[in-house]
Amino acid sequence: MSDNFLADKDWEEAEYRAQVLAELPAQLTRGNVDWAMRELDVSRSTLFRLVKQFRQDGRTSALLPDTRGPKSGMQPLDPAVEEIVAHHFKGFFATRRKPTRTRFWREVAADCRAQGLAPPSIRRLGRWLEQHDQAKLMVRREGKDKAERRYLATPGGLTADSPLDIVQIDHTKADVTVVDPVTRRPLGRPTLTVAIDVNTRMVLGFHLSLEPPSLLAVALCLSHAVMDKSHWLTARGIGTGWPVHGIPRAIHVDNGAEFHASAFGLACAEY
Template structure:
């Protein structure tokens, strides 16, 4: 399943703190010009060109809506053709020697040695650093964007209505049956009927889980997609965090009377990959949604102070 089929954009970027990298702070985009220490950097506002001191703890990757999409940076990697990959590798190999910084003279000399104009090399370097992903190196994709809809909005609504009424049901009508229903409805409303391929594309976007569940195969969908007891593995830190509760093996007593108060409960959030404890909450109350909420708050809120 690709990112487009689920309605989410892929984000492969890493947040780096190096000179000339782009970051966002307070809703503005800056280019780092100098690293002061472990807490602060100097950033150049890309709109006003004015330098500002920025706290590293406040920096984050540039928002996706502020990144100029070339048609590739949010695509699933399997959707990129072999020719595009070869071009991507060629461009990255060209900028690799100057990624960690180089003077203008060095960049011009390098560009001349690989027979590429230095302004082109600058543009590739800027595209790579501003998008934070290798696919940002590719030239802007022309034509219709993936998932872009260019049919009448009412016709689009009819497609979804008829798919829900006749395809995602226990009767499991054929795709051709659904097409006929869509064509009939469009004719009744004097609308230009969508093509058969358009209807097939809308049906292909339906996840297998949703199709099985709505066509009366909820148990099959559950068996196929629900989590099953097994060894749980992750690929990188912060990919998945788990929360659990346990009663601590100590008994608290009153400071004055020394009478027992009870055994406290501890709620822990643990990163599955590294096994690092990300946050905790300690209470005499039994586990509840409040315990979970307080644990999450402890994990995600800044701890500088």
């Protein structure tokens, strides 16, 4: 097994931990602690350690698993356990009843215990589900029409229910030529990188540069989109308000190389 594979698996683990911990309220209760323990398949003491690390640091990398000792990949389920899982998948989970993963896990765990078998963790069960064709699963749970709308490329508009649900980032050449302040010789047309909120159609942030589109331009635009604009406006003597900022829930981009650089995805996950 390669080091890159191990690093990728470690990062996936950290991302999943961040997703779960981000849903926990500031004041923990027994209910949400038990839920998080099941989701992450960890002990109570480990969960509280992870919560402390995440809230103090705020970055996904703070949740990377301990790298000491050997690591193993996902082991196959015991055949008897997998038979129970497959039975409940076909007759319960992959149906129009659309039960949650937690309810699916409870049904599986109950049957496993009744047969004296150790039930899989809810996370391991989730990994098992991810191995299935998600489009076919949605057909069985929600119908062909909804599955096709999600998984097939169809014409239509893009909508977002709330601000920051979807933010689109793209580059364009500004329709202006910048000249040298002394020689007046043309230096070129600047590149404008803009982040637009789909729900409000407001410009969330931008970056302007004479450099060609790059990962740096994307990072600076996204940083501008996330930050509060009051200090930025004051520094430039602008009295108009610009009350838009925050972390996008999803970022839509085109196929530019700068958007598909691994550093871009890692940075989005990190912060």
